[in-house]
Amino acid sequence: MTSPSHHLSRRNLLAASAAVVVSFAAASCTPPRGSESPTPAPVSRGPRSSASDPWRPAVHLTAEKNWLNDPNGLVYHDGTYHAFYQYNPRGNSWGNMSWGHSTSKDLVQWEQQPVAMEASVDEEIFSGCIVVDTNNASGLGSAQNPPLVALYTSAYGKNGALPQGAQAQSAAYSTDGGTTWQKHRGNPVLNLEPTNNNFRDPKVTWYEPGRYWVMTTVVADAQVVKLFKSTDLLHWDFLSDFSGVGAQGGLWEVPELLQMSVEGSTARKWVMLLSINPGGIAGGSGMQYFVGEFDGTRFMAEDAAAPDAPLQESQWLDYGADYYAANSVSGAPGGKPVLLGWMGNWDYAQHVPTTPWRGAMAIPRELTLVRGEKRFELRSGVAAAAREVLERGEEKGKDLTVSSGSEDLGTDFAARTQLIDLELDLGTAREAGILLRHSPDAQDGLRISYEKDSGTLKVDRSNAGTSNFSEKFSPYHQVTVRPADGKVRLRILLDTSSVEVFAQDGQAVVTDTFFPDWDHIGASVFSMEGETAFAVRSRSL
Incomplete structure (x- = not known):
């Protein structure tokens, strides 16, 4: 996870690859530290807009x-999805980093739990x-009652x-x-020599051929990225x-x-997901990935x-x-990785105008892994459990030219x-798209467009509402998308102050937040310099 300040001194790579010091402590523990401030009682679904x-x-x-901010400690256990996340129990800005906790049966309706x-x-x-x-x-548990084990980064303060x-x-x-947590008495279980101020973000996966955790x-x-192994989650080897x-x-x-299966084959590959901040494709925060092989010791992209x-x-x-x-x-049903990400950007996240x-x-x-034209590629779609909920509503449709x-x-x-499914057949048009959350005169709104000659999908939030809270709130984001049979298909999840656009069955995704006026709820389609056929389907949420 990142703190708001990114002006950190660059570490020498030799120090970054220093020898590992492992704390060989007994599997005993101490009671959790008493809360120093009130934590919220569980709420079902929470307040509405x-x-x-x-x-x-x-x-x-x-x-x-x-x-x-960042999700962590994501696990499916006994029929419930648990999302833990970076949380400040004392304020509306980054600080006092704790693990918040929410639970869900369907990945859509969440119930907030006390701070973990x-x-x-x-x-x-x-x-x-x-x-x-x-x-x-x-x-840390028993054969009859196996424990949930959390690995987390301790960011040390005074004493x-x-x-x-x-x-x-x-x-x-x-x-x-997952209701209450006890810290291991031997913490930390993994440290670097010399001690490092930017050694963080542990994520664990099981490596079956070696019968150990990575x-x-x-x-x-x-x-x-540093890789370690363990057979007991407490003692780690580099x-x-x-x-x-x-x-x-x-x-x-x-x-x-x-590790993921390649769609349409028996092949399997390893995928490394990795966030970067700043330096993302849209400016500020972003997520890149690599596909390759892992032999139990090294990942090779x-x-x-x-x-x-x-x-x-x-x-x-x-x-x-x-x-x-x-x-x-961890443990999500369905056979495909189910990801939860933070819908924010460190360029301006601390300044967005929401309260409380x-x-x-x-x-x-x-995620689905496919063979692309030049290399393996990931496809993204709404997770099955969430998709089932989002698609329950009555579908309304309109076809027009x-x-x-x-x-x-x-x-x-x-x-x-x-939830909108939009198909565009641009015909003779140069550009076409949809305007959402627009004003009565359609002068302001979120503009999603596709430009035929360049193959560019663009999400433009420059006139979509409040944006003066940060000079780094970038106006638009775009990606090249290949049409199929001359058509572009978009699945658009619009939710009050965010939009997620899944293009061509997840070939590319554009996720943006925006902050429209409350009474701006209009929706229009447009075609520029020619004719476009639209097929629009929508479900209210």
Whole structure:
């Protein structure tokens, strides 16, 4: 996870690859630190958007109040999805980093739980992960009641176990399904020598051929992913470093190593997900990925962009400004990785004009790995459990042809929140698209367009509402998308103050936040310099 200040001193790569010091502590523990401030009681679904709270999402996870950012500790356990996340229980800006906690049965309707682990003067609780220790290898539970084990980054303050400012990996566990957590007495369980101030973001996956857990972490300011292994989640041995490829323009954060099947074949590949801030494709925060092989020790990327290559040559999980720190839900059903990401950008996240809350998660997504024209590529779609909920509503449709002009879609499509499936056949038109959350005169609104000759999909939020809170709130974002049979198909999830555009069955995604006027709910389609045939389908949410 990132703090608001990105002006961190660059570490020497030799120091970044220093020897590992592992804390060989017994599997005993201490009771959780007493809360130093009140934590909110569980709320079902939480508050709804209103004229006084106009930008609160309807189908995305957010807190009832206060700041949240990176998701961590994502796990599916006993039929419930658990989302833990970076949370400030005391205010609406970054600070006092604790683990907030929400639960869901369907990835859409979330119930906020009490804070799971709260910051103290000597330790803030930065990002991490949770796994179900089914065989009680850690010894922190029992054979009859296997524990949930969390690995997280301890960011040390005054009187901490390490010098102030140091970061190392620690463990905690729960034997009551994630409701309460106890910290491991031997923390930290993984440290670097010398101690490092940017060593963070553990994520764990099981490596079956070796029968051990693999942890990915980063030395963020050196752009190095460090891999470790363990058989008990408490004692970790160094495996290797991954570095030297892809975008390098900022901190590397929240790495994850996934094994995935290649769609339509029996082949399997390994995928490394990696956030970067700044230096993303849309400016500020972003998420890149690499596809390759993992032999149990080293991850080797294939056909990866060189560090000095244009950003367009790297592979990006999302081309909008507001998708960061996504990682998968451990144990999620369905056979495909299910990701939850933060819908924010460090360029301006602390200044967005929402209150009493600030920060939301993107809709959970599932990933598919396919063979592209030049290399393996990821496709993204709404996760199956969430998709089932979003598609329950009555579908309303309209087919129309527009020639060099625009047409209002009418009251069936006038909404603050809706799931839209849009098909464009540009015909003779140069450009066509849809305007959402627009003013009565259609002068202001969120503009989603496709330009035929360049193949450019653009999401333009420059006239979509309040934007004067930050000079870095970029006006538009775009990506090249290939048409299929001369048509462009978009799935658009519009939710009050955000839009997620899935193009051509997830070939590319653009996620952006925006802050429209409460009474701007219009929807229109437009065609420029020629004729376009539109097929529009919508479900209210």
